[in-house]
Amino acid sequence: MHYALNPRTFFYSHYFHLGLRFGAGLVGIIWLTLAVSDMHTAMSVGIGALCTALMDLPSPLRHKLNEMLASVLLCSIVTLVVSLCAPYFWLLMVVLVLLSFFASMMVVYGKKSMPLQLATLFIMTMSMEHQMAPLQALTHAGLFTLGGLAYLAYAMAISWLLRHRIKQQVLAEALFELAAYIDIKADFYDTRYNLTEQFNKLVRHQALLADRQQASRDLILRAHQNRKDAIVVQVHVCMLDLYELILSTHTDYAQLRVHLVDSPALKSLHDLAFKAARDIESVAYAVTRKLASYAQISYAPELEAIEAELAVLQARIDAGKPQHEALAVLRAQRNKVRAIIRMIGELHVASQKAYDSTPFWRDADMQPFLSQQKYELQVLLSHLRMDSPIFRFSLRVAMAIAVGLAIGTLLPYAAHNYWIILTIVIILRPSFSMTKQRRGDRIIGTVIGCVITAVILKWFDYPAVILAVLIVATVATPTFVYLRYRYTAIAVSIMILLQMHLAAGGSDNVITERLVDTFIGAAIATVFSFVLASWEYQSLPKLIQQVLAANLRYMEASFELLQGKCRNDFPYRIQRKGLMDSLAGLSAALVRMLDEPASKQRAVEDINLFIVQNYLLVAHVAALRAILRRHVTDIPAQEVNAMLAVSHRQVCHTLTAALARHGVSVTMPGSGAPAVPAHADTGSVNWSGWPVVQRRIRLLQADAEKIIVHSEAIERNVVQA
Structure with a gap:
C-alpha cells in the first residue's frame, strides 16, 4: 500500500493538504463571488480558479508563480478565442482541433507541463458549449482571468506560509519510499521469494524512489536559509548517505541462501531489514508532524543472533569443516547492517538538532542536483x-x-x-x-x-x-x-x-x-x-546510450574518489544521481513497454538484466567505499590504489566498448591498457581487507562484462524490429 493511502499517514501527506488547499480555495472564491454577484458570474470565476488550481503542485515558490501565471494567461486566451468562435460551427471545429494539437505539443517541456496541457484542453472543452456575443465573450474571459488570478494569489500566499511544511512533507515521502525499498530488500533473505522476481521488483521501485528523491532535492536544496531549513537539509543528506549504504548491502543472495539455508541468520537478517524500514518510517512519520524523531527500535536480539551464528561457523571452521565462505559472507552482511543502523541513528539525530545555518555544501553549486526546466520556443x-x-x-x-x-x-x-x-x-x-x-x-x-x-x-x-x-x-x-x-x-x-x-x-x-x-x-x-x-522499443537505443554514458562518467568519478585522487565526494554524488536518473528512465520505459501489445515488446529479458547489471555496478562501488572506510586506519594505500587503477581501466574499457557498439565513440584515458588480474602483487602485503576488496572488484569487473552481452542483445533485437 502507498504510504499516503494509509489512514495513519494520509492526513499528514502533501496529497491531502493539496486537496484541502484546492477545495478551500475553489469553494471560497465561488462563495465570495456569489456574495456580490449571481450564479453565472460565480461559475465563470470558479472555472478560472479551477484551471489555475490544476497547476497547484509542490514546487519552489518562484517556479510555482511562473507555472501558475502561465496557466492563467494561456487558459484566458484559449477561453476567449473559443468563446468568440463558438457561434460559427466550422470555425469552432477548426480552432478546437488546432488548439488540441498545440496544447499537446507542450508536453515537450516535460512532466511539469502535463498539468498545463490538461488545463488548456479542459478550458477549451468547457468553453465550446457556450455561444456568446463578442462583448459577452470578453466579459466571460475577464471573469475567468479574475478567478485564475484570485486562486493564484491565494495559492502563493498559502505556499509561502507553509513553504517549510511542504518541504517536510515531500522529504517524508522520500523517506517512506526508502523504507518501502528496504522492505523489498528484506525479502531477499526469505527463501520463499524468488530472487529474480524480487530483483525486478527492487529495480522498478528504484525508479519511483529516484523520482521522490529528486522532488525532495528540488524543494530543499534550492533555498535553505533558516534554522528550520537546515534541519530538513541535514535529514535529506543523511537519507542520501543511508541510501548508498543500503546499495552496498547487495551480495550474492543465491550463494548466501545456499551457505545459510539451515541457519537462523537468514531470518535475523530479514528481521533487521524489516526493523530498519520501520525505523526509517518513524523518522518520516515524525517529519510529517514537525517533530524530532527518537530511536525506539532495538536491533539487539537480531544482532546477538547473528553474532552467535558467526561463533558457530567459526567453531565449525576450527573443527576442519569448509565454512569459510559462509563465515565471510555473513560477517560482511553483519558489518553493512551495523553501518546502516548507525546511519539511521544519525538520521534521528539530524531531526533533533537546531542549526544556525546549513552546513552541507554551503558554497557548492546545487544546479547539477536540481531539475532544469527551460521553456524555450526552439525546443517546441x-x-x-x-x-x-x-x-x-x-x-x-x-x-x-x-x-x-x-x-x-x-x-x-x-x-x-x-x-x-x-x-x-x-x-x-x-x-x-x-x-x-x-x-x-x-x-x-x-x-x-x-x-x-x-x-x-x-x-x-x-x-x-x-x-x-x-x-x-x-x-x-x-x-x-x-x-x-x-x-x-x-x-x-x-x-x-x-x-x-x-x-x-x-x-x-x-x-x-x-x-x-x-x-x-x-x-x-x-x-x-x-x-x-x-512504441517504447523505438526509444530504447537512446536510453541505453544514456545509461552507458552515465555509468562511464560515474565510474570515472567513483575511482577518483576510491583512489583518493579526489577528497570531495561532490562530483561523485552528481554522477551517481545522473546514473540513477538514467536507470530510472530506462526502467520506466520497460514497465510501459510491458503494458503494450506483445508484438511491440522487444528484448524484455535483456533490458531487465541490463538494468540489473548497471544497478549492481553502483552497489559494488558503494560496497567498496564502505569497505575502504571501515579499514581507513590500516589500509596499504599504494597497493590498494594500484589494484583499483587496474580495475578502473578494465571497467572503463568495457563500458567504452559497449558504447561503441551503440555508435558512440568515447576515448577514455588509459582505456586501451591491457587488463591484469585485480589481485596481482598483493601477496607481499599482510592486510585483512584483501579478500573482501578483491572479491568485490572481481564482481564489479564480471558484472561490467555482462553489460556488453546484454547491450548487444538489445541492439540486435531492436535493429531487427
Whole structure:
C-alpha cells in the first residue's frame, strides 16, 4: 500500500493538504463571488480558479508563480478565442482541433507541463458549449482571468506560509519510499521469494524512489536559509548517505541462501531489514508532524543472533569443516547492517538538532542536483517532425478530438460534445500504457460516480447533503490524482453531475447520457492510441546510450574518489544521481513497454538484466567505499590504489566498448591498457581487507562484462524490429 493511502499517514501527506488547499480555495472564491454577484458570474470565476488550481503542485515558490501565471494567461486566451468562435460551427471545429494539437505539443517541456496541457484542453472543452456575443465573450474571459488570478494569489500566499511544511512533507515521502525499498530488500533473505522476481521488483521501485528523491532535492536544496531549513537539509543528506549504504548491502543472495539455508541468520537478517524500514518510517512519520524523531527500535536480539551464528561457523571452521565462505559472507552482511543502523541513528539525530545555518555544501553549486526546466520556443519547434513522439502524440490527440466532435453532432439525444472531448483529453496520453491505465480508471470511476450520484439524487436529495458531498468530492479530486486516478474519476463525476443538478435541475437521463458519452470517448481514445503510436522499443537505443554514458562518467568519478585522487565526494554524488536518473528512465520505459501489445515488446529479458547489471555496478562501488572506510586506519594505500587503477581501466574499457557498439565513440584515458588480474602483487602485503576488496572488484569487473552481452542483445533485437 502507498504510504499516503494509509489512514495513519494520509492526513499528514502533501496529497491531502493539496486537496484541502484546492477545495478551500475553489469553494471560497465561488462563495465570495456569489456574495456580490449571481450564479453565472460565480461559475465563470470558479472555472478560472479551477484551471489555475490544476497547476497547484509542490514546487519552489518562484517556479510555482511562473507555472501558475502561465496557466492563467494561456487558459484566458484559449477561453476567449473559443468563446468568440463558438457561434460559427466550422470555425469552432477548426480552432478546437488546432488548439488540441498545440496544447499537446507542450508536453515537450516535460512532466511539469502535463498539468498545463490538461488545463488548456479542459478550458477549451468547457468553453465550446457556450455561444456568446463578442462583448459577452470578453466579459466571460475577464471573469475567468479574475478567478485564475484570485486562486493564484491565494495559492502563493498559502505556499509561502507553509513553504517549510511542504518541504517536510515531500522529504517524508522520500523517506517512506526508502523504507518501502528496504522492505523489498528484506525479502531477499526469505527463501520463499524468488530472487529474480524480487530483483525486478527492487529495480522498478528504484525508479519511483529516484523520482521522490529528486522532488525532495528540488524543494530543499534550492533555498535553505533558516534554522528550520537546515534541519530538513541535514535529514535529506543523511537519507542520501543511508541510501548508498543500503546499495552496498547487495551480495550474492543465491550463494548466501545456499551457505545459510539451515541457519537462523537468514531470518535475523530479514528481521533487521524489516526493523530498519520501520525505523526509517518513524523518522518520516515524525517529519510529517514537525517533530524530532527518537530511536525506539532495538536491533539487539537480531544482532546477538547473528553474532552467535558467526561463533558457530567459526567453531565449525576450527573443527576442519569448509565454512569459510559462509563465515565471510555473513560477517560482511553483519558489518553493512551495523553501518546502516548507525546511519539511521544519525538520521534521528539530524531531526533533533537546531542549526544556525546549513552546513552541507554551503558554497557548492546545487544546479547539477536540481531539475532544469527551460521553456524555450526552439525546443517546441525542434519537435515539429514526424519522427518525434510528441509530434505524433499531438496529431493523435487532434485527430481523436476531430472524430469526437463529428460523432457528437450525430448523437440522437441532446449533444454533449464537451463530455466526449473531455473523456478523450483525459484518457489519451503520450504513451500506450498510460492511455490503457487511464481508460480503465476513467470508465470504472465514471460508472461508480454515476451510481453514487443516482443514489444521492433518489434518496438523499437535500441541499445540505448535496453540498457536503460536493465539498468532499472537490477535496478528493486533486488528492488522489497522483495516487489513485480511479478515485479522482469517481470524485469528478460526482462533482460535475451534482453541480449540473444544482445549476439546471438536470434531466432524468443526464446520468445515462454521461455514461454513454464516457464510453464513446473511451472508444475513440482507444482506437487512436494505435494511430501514429510511438512504441517504447523505438526509444530504447537512446536510453541505453544514456545509461552507458552515465555509468562511464560515474565510474570515472567513483575511482577518483576510491583512489583518493579526489577528497570531495561532490562530483561523485552528481554522477551517481545522473546514473540513477538514467536507470530510472530506462526502467520506466520497460514497465510501459510491458503494458503494450506483445508484438511491440522487444528484448524484455535483456533490458531487465541490463538494468540489473548497471544497478549492481553502483552497489559494488558503494560496497567498496564502505569497505575502504571501515579499514581507513590500516589500509596499504599504494597497493590498494594500484589494484583499483587496474580495475578502473578494465571497467572503463568495457563500458567504452559497449558504447561503441551503440555508435558512440568515447576515448577514455588509459582505456586501451591491457587488463591484469585485480589481485596481482598483493601477496607481499599482510592486510585483512584483501579478500573482501578483491572479491568485490572481481564482481564489479564480471558484472561490467555482462553489460556488453546484454547491450548487444538489445541492439540486435531492436535493429531487427
